[in-house]
Amino acid sequence: MVSSSNPTAARKPVAQLYYELLTLGDELLLGLTANGHLTFVGAQLGRRGVTLRRNITITDEADAIVAQFRESWARADVVITTGGLGPTCDDRTRECIAEVLGQKLVHDSQVEAQIAGRFERLGRKMTPNNLKQALVFERGEILHNANGTAPGLWVEQDGKILVMLPGPPNELQPMFTEQIVPRLAARGLLTEREAYVQLRTSGVGESALETKLQSIFDRFGPALSIAFCAHSGHVDCRVSSPTGQLGEGELQAVAAECARLLGEDFVSHGHDSLAKVCADLLRGQEKTLACAETASGGLLANAFTDICGASKFFAGGTVCYSNESKMQLLDIPECLLAQHGAVSAENAVAMATGAAEKLGADYALAITGFAGPCGGTKENPVGTFYLALHAPHGVWSKKLSYPGPRTTVKVRAVNAALDWLRRELVRASNGASAISSRLGAMQ
Amino acid sequence: MVSSSNPTAARKPVAQLYYELLTLGDELLLGLTANGHLTFVGAQLGRRGVTLRRNITITDEADAIVAQFRESWARADVVITTGGLGPTCDDRTRECIAEVLGQKLVHDSQVEAQIAGRFERLGRKMTPNNLKQALVFERGEILHNANGTAPGLWVEQDGKILVMLPGPPNELQPMFTEQIVPRLAARGLLTEREAYVQLRTSGVGESALETKLQSIFDRFGPALSIAFCAHSGHVDCRVSSPTGQLGEGELQAVAAECARLLGEDFVSHGHDSLAKVCADLLRGQEKTLACAETASGGLLANAFTDICGASKFFAGGTVCYSNESKMQLLDIPECLLAQHGAVSAENAVAMATGAAEKLGADYALAITGFAGPCGGTKENPVGTFYLALHAPHGVWSKKLSYPGPRTTVKVRAVNAALDWLRRELVRASNGASAISSRLGAMQ
Numbered sequence: 001m002v003s004s005s006n007p008t009a010a011r012k013p014v015a016q017l018y019y020e021l022l023t024l025g026d027e028l029l030l031g032l033t034a035n036g037h038l039t040f041v042g043a044q045l046g047r048r049g050v051t052l053r054r055n056i057t058i059t060d061e062a063d064a065i066v067a068q069f070r071e072s073w074a075r076a077d078v079v080i081t082t083g084g085l086g087p088t089c090d091d092r093t094r095e096c097i098a099e100v101l102g103q104k105l106v107h108d109s110q111v112e113a114q115i116a117g118r119f120e121r122l123g124r125k126m127t128p129n130n131l132k133q134a135l136v137f138e139r140g141e142i143l144h145n146a147n148g149t150a151p152g153l154w155v156e157q158d159g160k161i162l163v164m165l166p167g168p169p170n171e172l173q174p175m176f177t178e179q180i181v182p183r184l185a186a187r188g189l190l191t192e193r194e195a196y197v198q199l200r201t202s203g204v205g206e207s208a209l210e211t212k213l214q215s216i217f218d219r220f221g222p223a224l225s226i227a228f229c230a231h232s233g234h235v236d237c238r239v240s241s242p243t244g245q246l247g248e249g250e251l252q253a254v255a256a257e258c259a260r261l262l263g264e265d266f267v268s269h270g271h272d273s274l275a276k277v278c279a280d281l282l283r284g285q286e287k288t289l290a291c292a293e294t295a296s297g298g299l300l301a302n303a304f305t306d307i308c309g310a311s312k313f314f315a316g317g318t319v320c321y322s323n324e325s326k327m328q329l330l331d332i333p334e335c336l337l338a339q340h341g342a343v344s345a346e347n348a349v350a351m352a353t354g355a356a357e358k359l360g361a362d363y364a365l366a367i368t369g370f371a372g373p374c375g376g377t378k379e380n381p382v383g384t385f386y387l388a389l390h391a392p393h394g395v396w397s398k399k400l401s402y403p404g405p406r407t408t409v410k411v412r413a414v415n416a417a418l419d420w421l422r423r424e425l426v427r428a429s430n431g432a433s434a435i436s437s438r439l440g441a442m443q
Numbered sequence: 444m445v446s447s448s449n450p451t452a453a454r455k456p457v458a459q460l461y462y463e464l465l466t467l468g469d470e471l472l473l474g475l476t477a478n479g480h481l482t483f484v485g486a487q488l489g490r491r492g493v494t495l496r497r498n499i500t501i502t503d504e505a506d507a508i509v510a511q512f513r514e515s516w517a518r519a520d521v522v523i524t525t526g527g528l529g530p531t532c533d534d535r536t537r538e539c540i541a542e543v544l545g546q547k548l549v550h551d552s553q554v555e556a557q558i559a560g561r562f563e564r565l566g567r568k569m570t571p572n573n574l575k576q577a578l579v580f581e582r583g584e585i586l587h588n589a590n591g592t593a594p595g596l597w598v599e600q601d602g603k604i605l606v607m608l609p610g611p612p613n614e615l616q617p618m619f620t621e622q623i624v625p626r627l628a629a630r631g632l633l634t635e636r637e638a639y640v641q642l643r644t645s646g647v648g649e650s651a652l653e654t655k656l657q658s659i660f661d662r663f664g665p666a667l668s669i670a671f672c673a674h675s676g677h678v679d680c681r682v683s684s685p686t687g688q689l690g691e692g693e694l695q696a697v698a699a700e701c702a703r704l705l706g707e708d709f710v711s712h713g714h715d716s717l718a719k720v721c722a723d724l725l726r727g728q729e730k731t732l733a734c735a736e737t738a739s740g741g742l743l744a745n746a747f748t749d750i751c752g753a754s755k756f757f758a759g760g761t762v763c764y765s766n767e768s769k770m771q772l773l774d775i776p777e778c779l780l781a782q783h784g785a786v787s788a789e790n791a792v793a794m795a796t797g798a799a800e801k802l803g804a805d806y807a808l809a810i811t812g813f814a815g816p817c818g819g820t821k822e823n824p825v826g827t828f829y830l831a832l833h834a835p836h837g838v839w840s841k842k843l844s845y846p847g848p849r850t851t852v853k854v855r856a857v858n859a860a861l862d863w864l865r866r867e868l869v870r871a872s873n874g875a876s877a878i879s880s881r882l883g884a885m886q
Contacts, residue, residue: 029495031486032672043474052472055500229470297748298741301762305740316768319744325759
């Protein structure tokens with residue numbers, strides 16, 4: 001296997017390189033499997049200065065693969081394909097691409113030995129169709145697959161790069177980070193360092209963010225780009241310099257200025273979730289947290305327990321669906337439930353206080369409500385939630401109302417609770433006398 | 444807004460129609476957001492006889508959108524676009540497509556009033572850039588957006604259909620099922636009924652399923668296709684007739700035969716989750732359930748509380764991270780924790796029993812373990828879980844071990860617990876004396 005000389009593509013600046021991703025497979029087009037390859041490869045390239053220009057998903061049919069690869073190869077500097085390298089009859093990527101490149105497929109006995117060895121280690125019998133996976137391009141490199149049978153393939157031809165990756169994510173992902181990224185970087189096809197600075201915000205929409213940051217846009221003009229991306233519970237801003245005029249230090253300075261302008265709406269530089277930011281603040285202040293949930297049903301506790309080392313700050317939580325469970329687990333008086341109902345500010349406050357006391361925590365969040373689609377009252381229709389926050393210096397509640405299906409409103413109530421706690425912990429860490437000054441904004 | 448006459452596309456059989464999906468947005472290509480639109484739209488079309496032929500994701504740049512839409516519009520019968528209908532300067536889909544179609548964009552005052560009304564209801568101030576979303580095609584229909592500001596757009600032109608959908612999934616998905624699917628069906632562009640019969644299974648892999656069902660394959664030959672698709676916690680089988688020889692009734696009969704052959708590994712006909720199947724069995728038997736979790740951190744309770752009407756069968760749950768919380772909430776003796784540790788069969792059993800007693804439930808599931816990446820002991824390394832099931836006739840535990848990151852092993856432990864409960868409820872509903880006969884298989 002001999003590599004050809006450095007690709008013509010390497011003469012372009014990284015930002016102008018045309019990367020195209022071909023994801024092959026009917027299971028993607030039928031929505032049976034999510035296209036995680038786009039998310040993974042896109043993020044890997046994006047962090048190193050390349051915005052993937054195009055992702056095309058097509059079926060496993062040979063004609064479609066040949067026609068699409070011919071088009072992509074003519075247009076792009078780097079083509080990455082995923083899937084269709086397996087042993088079964090609907091795995092046709094190798095043959096189709098060999099046809100377009102005018103390459104021969106040759107049998108590699110070393111790959112065959114590796115495949116046979118893998119079957120032996122797993123104690124399974126190798127069927128003859130597995131030998132197909134030992135076919136490789138006569139001019140190209142073999143990328144060892146540590147987690148499966150089909151090797152990846154790397155071809156430099158026509159001044160371009162072709163990367164062919166197996167479909168299973170646990171095979172593709174380590175192959176990409178360990179073998180592809182270093183090869184691309186060595187040829188100058190990725191930036192040496194991360195290409196943009198990210199800010200995470202919460203509590204404001206995209207259009208309001210754009211308005212808040214307008215003065216910064218005005219000052220830099222086209223040298224600066226701030227792209228917004230709304231997610232459930234937060235909006236991310238990516239600060240970059242499309243013209244390359246602003247270096248990494250200047251972008252960091254712009255991001256810091258954005259954070260100052262945004263005040264408490266600024267969550268973090270980076271990708272930390274609201275729960276992770278709360279966790280870091282709690283650990284920094286050596287405080288602990290408890291949860292008490294009804295309608296959010298464990299989703300709030302789950303957000304905290306997704307964090308490594310949660311036991312350092314998370315005492316525990318309760319999911320009290322029945323009134324009996326509220327009385328049993330949190331000592332909520334029966335008369336309170338009878339008088340105000342389970343979906344009430346009074347019960348939310350009692351749940352937060354009960355959780356903090358029972359679990360010996362400094363802070364406690366409570367969520368009660370009607371997630372729907374059934375239930376609800378005239379005063380508190382489906383989508384109504386009461387949140388309560390117990391802090392070392394007091395306890396408060398707020399009422400919120402969300403439209404949408406059950407799973408959506410659960411997520412929204414949890415995000416609201418997380419953001420509330422985050423803001424209070426930020427104030428506490430700034431030494432402010434926190435919640436008392438904000439009572440006007442709550443119900 | 445006037446629709447043109449029925450599209451030329453309607454003269455083709457549904458299976459031959461060319462559907463193309465254009466997903467727009469740098470956030471997809473940068474891997475910041477998963478392309479859930481492909482998964483959703485692909486699955487919706489697949490169930491109604493259409494395999495989406497191509498999905499293309501491109502950047503938000505105007506030139507790229509214009510060039511790509513021109514190509515897609517020339518090739519496809521139905522083009523569906525997602526994203527780029529928002530208020531900010533990088534939302535350009537409307538303008539670009541209007542250019543290719545030779546259509547004018549006109550301001551719609553009714554849409555503007557709806558946008559303004561939405562801002563008012565949410566108590567937020569509308570910024571002027573939001574008015575852009577009131578621009579619609581002069582020849583086309585407006586698709587009302589119940590969950591956001593940007594309306595969808597429907598155009599019939601050149602014998603083809605164009606559907607433009609907003610990017611946020613909670614806006615796109617109801618718009619697609621409630622407004623797009625009926626419109627496409629009315630024009631003969633989708634099959635009238637579901638095109639395949641689905642079975643959901645749990646506890647067996649794809650290749651073992653294929654082997655179990657081999658006798659059915661052999662009998663029908665190419666008239667029958669059973670496609671397998673592995674998901675987290677279950678494998679789906681789609682039974683269809685690629686040659687069209689088998690009608691809906693025959694496919695239903697084949698699916699019923701598969702279910703019989705699979706026995707307890709068969710979960711449901713359709714798309715019900717393991718939790719939903721458990722919920723239906725509990726309601727059918729008029730039994731209630733409680734949960735007690737440590738390492739799964741609320742994810743198990745959340746699976747049950749995602750189900751509408753969960754209060755009918757779900758008493759509640761606890762997430763006991765600290766030992767104190769286990770003692771306080773579930774009355775677990777301190778000496779048990781000291782002697783066996785929190786990650787032990789003994790504690791799992793005590794948690795299940797404690798939850799059933801405290802919450803007055805007939806069944807209780809408990810999960811304790813080391814989700815990692817830190818923690819673990821020599822005997823119980825990271826990835827070790829103990830599950831316990833309390834039933835009216837006894838309590839049992841099992842030990843499981845999973846590789847992988849924290850969030851993955853949490854999901855796997857929860858799926859194992861759900862499947863365990865499901866199997867026991869199936870036996871109980873069959874009147875079998877249930878668990879006792881299976882103890883040999885458990886630790």
